Amino acid sequence: MSTFSAESSHARSNPVAEPRAIRVLRHVWIPLSDGTRLSARIWLPQDAEEHPVPAVLEYIPYRKNDMTAGRDNTIHPVFAQAGYAAIRVDMRGCGDSDGTMADEYAQSELDDGLEILSWIAGQSWSDGGVGIIGKSWGGFNGLQIAALRPPELRAIITICSTDDRYADDVHFNGGVIIGSEMLSWASTMFAYNARPADPRIVGESWREQWHRRMNEPPYIDTWLQHQRRDDYWKHASVCEDYSAIEVPVLAVGGLYDEYRTTLFRLLDNLNAPTQALLGPWAHNYPHQGNPGPAIDFLPEAVRWWDRWMKGIDNGVAEQPRLRAFIPNSARPGKDIAERPGRWIAEQQWPSNNIADARFSLSEATRNGSPTMSSTESIGSAAGSWLQFGEVAGQQTDQREDDAESFTATWPELESPLEFVGTPAVNLTLRSDTPRGLVAVRLCDVGPDGTSRLVTAGMFNLTHAESHEHPEPLEPGSRFAVRIPLLASGHRFLEGHRVRVSISASYWPWAWPTPEETKVTLDLAVDDGLLLPVRQNSDDSYTQDEFRAPTPPPPNPIQVDGVPMTRTLATNLVTGETDLVLNNEARQHDSQDGLVYYTWDQDRYLRTAGDPLSAVAECRRVEHFSRPAVPGAPTPNAPSEISQAEASAGWDAKLCTFSRMTGDKDFFFITNELVAYEGDQQVFSRSWSTTIPRDLN
Template sequence: MQHQETVWITLADGCRLAARVWLPEAADKVPAVLEYLPYRRRDRHRGDDAILHPGLAAAGYAAVRVDMRGAGDSDGLLHDEYTPQEWADCTEVIAWIAAQPWCSGAVGMIGISWSGFNSLQVAALQPPALKAIVTACSTDDRYADDMHYMGGVLLNDNLQYGSTLFTWTPTPPDPLIVGERWRAMWLERLQAMALPPPARWMRHATRDAYWRSGSVCEAYPRIQVPVLAVGGWADGYTNAVPRLLANLSGPRKGLIGPWAHAFPHVATPGPRIDFIGYVVRWFDHWLKGIDNGIMAEPMLSAWLQEAEPPKARYETRRGRWIAEQQWPSPAISDSLWHLAPGRLAEQPAAAFALVLCSPATTGSASGEWCPYGWGPDMPTDQREDDAGSLCFDGEPLGEPLQLLGNPRLRLTLCSDTAMAMLAVRLCAVAADGSSQRVSYGLLNLAQRDGHHRQVPLLPGMDYQVEVQLKACAFEVPAGYRLRVAVSSAYWPLAAPLPWRATLTLRGGVLALPRRDATVASCQAPALGQPWSPPALPSTVLVPPQRGRLQLLRDLASGDTRMNVVRNLGALLIEETGLELGALGNETYSINADDPATARSEALRTASFSRGDWSVRLHTRNLLTASADGWRLESSLEAFEGEQSVFRRDWDEHFAFFPAQEGDA
């Protein structure tokens, strides 16, 4: 294999993008596979690149890893995620790759998270040389299914991920690559940070034009290239794969395992698979024209999770592979259950009125919105959250029940406040009483008629609403009971409103996507044993650590605090001689009786050093709320050595009912 550490791609406007390239040993022209993202090929993402791209090169592909405009060693400025500039640049990069003497002219894209998003977005632009894509842990709908909002409810992941992007967007290029101009490039990036990313996203509380841009669900027919969509049931992005299979018209396949937010050959929970081998088969078919039978295999392969004792971290998840030849599948139909006081009934119940006012700490067993799988970030036993919810239990099942798809709950309710949130969980309850979350969904009741606008609730008026829960694949064993748990809080996964709403439930119907295994007769393909190239040579200085480490309660006051760590760690990268640090944490605090006390604080540090060169950045974001709306206080400070070279502070306010598109 040939490796080129830095290759410059000059765009039409003169901007130069930095790329790494891995080439097969053979001198023949080969197809190329591009990954295009802002996560710094020289350092921060170097470990991830090491376990993917050399494997593609070994299989006979040119693997090209490009830092976007304004990121890493590339020229220019990065102002936001998923912009028209980003996509236009990428189409130029694809054309550049296709024209290289080592390329056959056929290009594929692969990506996870950000690069999974833009693989779909660029595919919708139809660059001529792009022949197929692989998109993992991504979404087709930036408002409905990203870490900013869920059902119109503001997520605390908007703060935590926004803090990470806030820290890494203005990091400097490597002086060994760009020379003395590194400092000017760095200061320009710092000066360009006009608004912290969490604040930018909070300015768009509804599904407006900002979110529609880059949401490929707005124009599925524009994606004509073959799409392999990959996800994990533990990941935050579980809904996109079934939607893409149902709505794309071109060749497509879906693969959903038990994994968290990582490629399936290195992800936890396991079991892992030979993902590189599977991807190579995909690209061999579409970029090399090899008839290897992959398109005769089922459209969807999914890991059917089985019930087991819930815990914060799993090495592997119980279950087995199942498959559907087409999606939507004729093997799946709605199984309807009616809400009655305290129970799930097969027939509609008599009229009832159940009052709900959850403690503000309900949700502490939620786990992360987007688990990464290498720390305690999964949902734990749900009994404590169940205690703060209205629960509706079915009878013990006489036979196993397979679920595959999105559960839905229709409710009739009223509220005593103009804005309130609703959290709905579907749980499998064992004979010992332990409660395992199968799926969940949130709804901002002010967006009950659609996410394009917020309309205040009229206190005391009945409304009919529907909550769609996240897609799942789960087998509930015989002897277990189904439980629907409804709460008016879901902290700290959801940013809490500063009041406790009281809801009155008057009826509801649960629709479960029941899978009939006798109808679904096809077999899942063999997915192989996990393999990856060797890990990045490095010396660990501070071990990586991630997850919800502590839940602390003051029993006298009712104050509760969740401590979360986000350390990628610190290490010496032997290939580049660079010491890299990526440390962070969050603290979420609240009083069970008074959500107006809630504080969500995120701290981040990024540092780089080699010899006598040393720079670091510190960021802080603090989210609070009052009756007037949200408040976000932010700061960014950068140091060269021990000298502060830049500081900026922000104090941003966001109304709960801002002016919206179409308002006079």
């Protein structure tokens, strides 16, 4: 096996090797033109006032004081030590920032982002240049702000994000409503948006602001009113005009993350300098990558900033356009903490080393009926659609689901087969109703018969011609459809077999059609799998930053949590399945005294044979507390907050419940919110909405 080693400038740019002294501004107000103030935390090199520096911005709704405080302390001090002003801003309506938040990626969010960049550039410690980094939400708006071409922006690092809000988020996949995420994420944002500002920062006005936030309607009502790719989803989807992005982009993703296809679309379509880094992890920053191996990502990020914001010729511009971790075949459950495999690189993209290999269904061993029912109990082994690396969220052995699906399994491999990119499956189908969906899985079948999920995709068959203009199916009529799977990379080892599994049901990932639907494969047509196979796979790639992460700076945030649990109960008499996921965490800020507790539960019920039995229920608890310390100094409080306010105790809790069901024509959504100060209930409200189905 040949090895290619990148010449890294790690010795020159490693932020840990020669760290600069820094200072932290725990709370700074950023004023906006409409009078709104955004709350920020800033890490600065000690001498930045005398020697202005470039800035790195992370702009998200997840609360700098508590929710992401621990993670922020692993990132932004390192950037400051490397000679950057690191700015972490809470969006409008979040944390201690003024106002309420209208929706994901609303125009006001992007307009505020432009004002933040202008404000940063005008500070005495700033040299005028800004980079944006962010994971998930911050990765989204980094791309979106870049497309607005602000003059201050020099480069971005976008992690676990998307260029197409309809294609890749937690709402739809292939036009199918993601049953395990649509309500779950809406429920999470329903609770997040209702969280109060900290009275130590904003003073007595926190209660009035809290009540305004708690009266904001849930987002799911809007999301479900737009079930096709209309102007709502086109807004802030940078794929509508890739040419608008002119700054260098480092796109980062993980093989267990639902957003990973974005990397390849950005490589295919951006004209600005673009590189992609695809690791083995889930929805994580790579230095906290889980499952591993994690990498020393912060020096990698600093090298990116050094090249594009300081003009240092450090070899970054000459790096391969794609660097990817390729896992080897492994028995399900044997690589839950760290995946076996290696890093590879493709210097150019598109790569001459990659070509689509066609796997014809006629050449495979086929099992299961080609007529598939939408009411089958299939999908519980899939794991979570949106994964954070927890063991309970990872997929399990697919054999049970395979046994209930139509499968095509090709012969044992005589030598390893390796691919990286976006697979697709071509199928010719008929449906006996005007609606229908299919779920397609690519699996690695081991010599012992175990079946490992490599990647998957879902498709709403009424969207066969267009996600923007779906049409009812003509029952019994044959049609062809190409189903893209989520991008991935994998090495099938010798003796293993490639399998495609197809079903008309996949709960809870896919919200089921409202009547029993029989979808039939036309096996007379020689359809099959298209796999982007690497022609030369006897190689590997190394660089300094792919080592184990450097230990983070000392962190005052102490986090305790109960591992995520996932339980499935099946009633063998009625056929009802009950899937329950639980998460619980508590963190304490030793500098501030703040305790933040969060608990959430998602529950998915369905009865085999009953097309209208699907139920999603989500519960959330958000609790903030700080003991009163009368007379104690509170140096972190703004000057306008009195000593009495700053040293007072705080105990605020909110509990939410959300539920989604449906009949043949409508979805029914309920949301409830109750809030407490100490033991006293101070707020209660419920919302009920009926939303028409739109070919879903």
